[in-house]
Amino acid sequence: MKDWKTVRLNEIAESVDYGVTTSATDHPIGPKFLRITDIQNGTVNWNRVPWCKCNTCSTVNSRLNPGDIVFARTGATTGKSFLIQECPKDAIFASYLIRVRVGALAEPRYISHFFQTPNYWTQITKSARGVAQPGVNATTLKELEIPLPPLEEQKRIADILDCAEDIRAKRRAALAQLDELIQSIFIEMFGDPILNPRQWSQMNLDAVFQFQTGKLDSNAAVPSGQYPFFTCSREDFRIDTYAFDCEALLLAGNNASADYSVKHYKGKFNAYQRTYVITLQDERNSYEYAIFVLEHRLSELKRISKGTNTKYLTLELLKRIRIPVPPQTLQKEFASRVAAVEKLKNAHKASLAELDSLFVSLQYRAFRGEL
Known part of the structure; x- marks a missing residue:
């Protein structure tokens, strides 16, 4: 150096x-x-x-x-x-x-x-x-x-780290393709839930789910926290304390442009005060089905949002949304097929975790002049 x-x-x-x-x-x-x-x-x-x-x-x-x-x-x-x-x-x-x-x-x-x-x-x-x-x-x-370092050395280091990052990006792309596969299975089994071509019975969201919200400010995140911390961002954060220990869907309750997201998690976690923590009233229904049917309603949620500079969703707005509720046996079959794809995803995630660890080591050496 x-x-x-x-x-x-x-x-x-x-x-x-x-x-x-x-x-x-x-x-x-x-x-x-x-x-x-x-x-x-x-x-x-x-x-x-x-x-x-x-x-x-x-x-x-x-x-x-x-x-x-x-x-x-x-x-x-x-x-x-x-x-x-x-x-x-x-x-x-x-x-x-x-x-x-x-x-x-x-x-x-x-x-x-x-x-x-x-x-x-x-x-x-x-x-x-x-x-x-x-x-x-x-x-x-x-x-x-x-x-x-000198400019040419900067470029050499950047090339090495870019190459390593490209490998990680390909693994993330493989994970994204598996997510697309699950979406295809959903459409094959249930059709578009907006059009409801199978004519399943429809129910208001508050008849299917229970709604809570988190209690924390968004800046409560801790970089290497022990538990997931769900905010209205699509990005994942961590925190050192948990307020929930359950299976739930996490729906962003506000967003500058009303581009909401919904996530699925099971275990201990915490949530921002504008994030809806949504649980099934009847656990014979499937969370795997529920998250996809809610994702298909995100454009409707964007349309009915309140607010000007920052858009937001009220509980009253959510209650009025109606979704098709297919037979529980079909929901469970979908959950089983999702579980099979999730096994593949977990293998890819394990490989990605190894790549991430190697990247951190490479990065450490790079800025010490050891590459």
């Missing part, structure tokens, strides 16, 4: 900027408007990113380019970063994000990989400000210390 040096981010950054304060819209009236909630599990689906209306000056100053790195500066995802590798020509970023654009001395991919390391997270944790809502600011980011 004789050619390496430790620098502060402001020494290698061309700019560190806050985003634009404006409202998102589903109508294409201006540039794409990237928000914290659009960054999920290290990816952005630009087709789902909304637009916004803003003046020309804001558009120019906040335009995103490949190579930019954006940071969540507040909330449960404080400090999480995302490297823009591709984006629409006209795309800007929201005020709860900070954009870092590195200069000629740094390779963006190398810097982005550093922002995933324990070294980075230790610095962020120490500097995060606030109690009720911890956050970081541009000044905090500028002071981050980064181990910096």
